[in-house]
Amino acid sequence: MFTGIVETIGTIKEYIERDTSDVGGYGSSLVITDCQLILSDAHLGDSIAVNGTCVTVTDFNSTEFKVGVAPETIRRTNLCELRPGNKVNLERAVAGHVRFGGHFVQGHIDTTATIVSITPDGNALTFWFQPKDESVLRFIVEKGFIAVDGASLTVIDVDDVNRKAFSVMLISYTQEKIVTAKKPVGATVNIEVDLMGKLLEKQVTLQIENQLKGQLSETLGGYIEKMVDSKLKQMK
Structure with a gap:
């Protein structure tokens, strides 16, 4: 890890x-x-x-x-x-005494992506990446985590309809600390999406499959409603 x-x-x-x-x-x-x-x-x-x-x-x-x-x-x-x-x-790999400053990264690459544009924004740079495997875009959300060449970054925007790409912004400090900032348009990077998205998708898929098989006594809608009610009670 x-x-x-x-x-x-x-x-x-x-x-x-x-x-x-x-x-x-x-x-x-x-x-x-x-x-x-x-x-x-x-x-x-x-x-x-x-x-x-x-x-x-x-x-x-x-x-x-x-x-x-x-x-x-x-x-x-x-x-x-x-x-x-x-x-x-x-x-x-993480040791027990290390402060956890990024997010949980497994080191298991999901796909590569191509740098399709680099745009200056003040002293920062906005990179747009187009994944080789477009299916990973369903796990990439605005303000979510993403690992690009192993660096934990925050997703700025996702366009999974037209550009089929996502963007991150590198501040000047980060530009000096990772190799991605020196790569040109057309270069390739490694992408690992946030594990939580994949886990959530699997759980929802299992719920739907069980519902279709008639193995659940309550509907998926009822299941989700109970989860929402529980969260609302915790927030009060």
Whole structure:
């Protein structure tokens, strides 16, 4: 589990497309350097988010570490596009003593998205992203959480009809702390939607399915009405 608060920016030293040296055999690997800030307490097997993707440390020293990249990760993320010299967002998995400044980020990428526009607004920048998998837009809501290349950001606007895209705003401080701010229009980012939206959809879907199967004695409308009444009583 991660918070979406990027700790440091690392540099890709090597991308090994066919690596048989690690346990697990044939696969891909990344070697990332310039990241001593997050390696002082590193251990083999630790989870680190690279551009928001949870990967496992297979080797490390004081300044760099190596991770394996599974085929599913290659298919879902932008890690396969990384080449030596590219910069990446890095965050260690949450420890018990860490303040939770972002939101619950799993490091499980839902899809990639393309930057379709970048607009200055004072000293801030507004980015619009178009997801490769448009179905994730149903989980993205105005003022909700979103993880972009692993950075916890607030959704500014969603257009799931015409542009089929969503926007975030990066303040000047954030622009200096994450790799996204340096990416041009047309570049790819990793997207992880808020887990709560997916959980809620599943619960509602199960309720509807059970209703259709005749397994509930009350209608879905009655179920929702009870939830609303309960919330209103709590607010009084």
